[in-house]
Amino acid sequence: xxxxxxxxxxxxxxxxxxxxxxxxxxxxxxxxxxxxxxxxxxxxxxxxxxxxxxxxxxxxxxxxxxxxxxxxxxxxxxxxxxxxxxxxxxxxxxxxxxxxxxxxxxxxxxxxxxxxxxxxxxxxxxxxxxxxxxxxxxxxxxxxxxxxxxxxxxxxxxxxxxxxxxxxxxxxxxxxxxxxxxxxxxxxxxxxxxxxx
Numbered sequence: 001x002x003x004x005x006x007x008x009x010x011x012x013x014x015x016x017x018x019x020x021x022x023x024x025x026x027x028x029x030x031x032x033x034x035x036x037x038x039x040x041x042x043x044x045x046x047x048x049x050x051x052x053x054x055x056x057x058x059x060x061x062x063x064x065x066x067x068x069x070x071x072x073x074x075x076x077x078x079x080x081x082x083x084x085x086x087x088x089x090x091x092x093x094x095x096x097x098x099x100x101x102x103x104x105x106x107x108x109x110x111x112x113x114x115x116x117x118x119x120x121x122x123x124x125x126x127x128x129x130x131x132x133x134x135x136x137x138x139x140x141x142x143x144x145x146x147x148x149x150x151x152x153x154x155x156x157x158x159x160x161x162x163x164x165x166x167x168x169x170x171x172x173x174x175x176x177x178x179x180x181x182x183x184x185x186x187x188x189x190x191x192x193x194x195x196x197x
Contacts, residue, residue, distance in 0.1 A: 076149075118138055118139075119138065
């Protein structure tokens with residue numbers, strides 16, 4: 001956890017972050033940065049839609065990365081890149097049991113006998129099919145453009161949680177391919193690099 005003394009917002013920034021945290025805590029479901037923006041716009045703390053890109057994103061990114069006042073990388077939802085699956089299911093118990101039986105499989109650790117653990121990270125989600133075809137059994141991480149804080153944090157937590165298994169397999173290898181971007185937010189910062197880590 002970061003030391004708040006290293007990053008501490010002042011004046012209006014502090015007021016905005018504290019008011020936004022009140023909004024987050026006022027509901028029982030995860031909210032996005034865009035959702036918060038419209039609440040703060042209604043509160044009069046932001047004044048134009050341009051404030052979202054020019055002011056808000058960088059402020060909230062810093063607050064989340066530095067764990068300011070309850071904020072953390074996982075404090076907001078990234079609703080733009082996750083499917084919202086609802087309303088589906090099985091018609092009856094028999095259908096569910098049959099589907100369950102058909103999915104039963106035993107997966108052995110593919111990395112236990114390999115000299116290195118590998119993941120493939122790439123920008124264009126449209127390339128997922130290609131990578132599934134040519135890299136079966138390897139974890140794929142499609143960025144989908146500007147990779148926001150929450151997915152980065154979830155990836156870091158997944159790697160930390162699976163760290164023991166990954167280390168057992170040997171050194172890690174990360175393959176990535178991103179096309180160069182001109183953006184105010186450099187995502188993971190890999191735009192200038194390609195290759196092996």
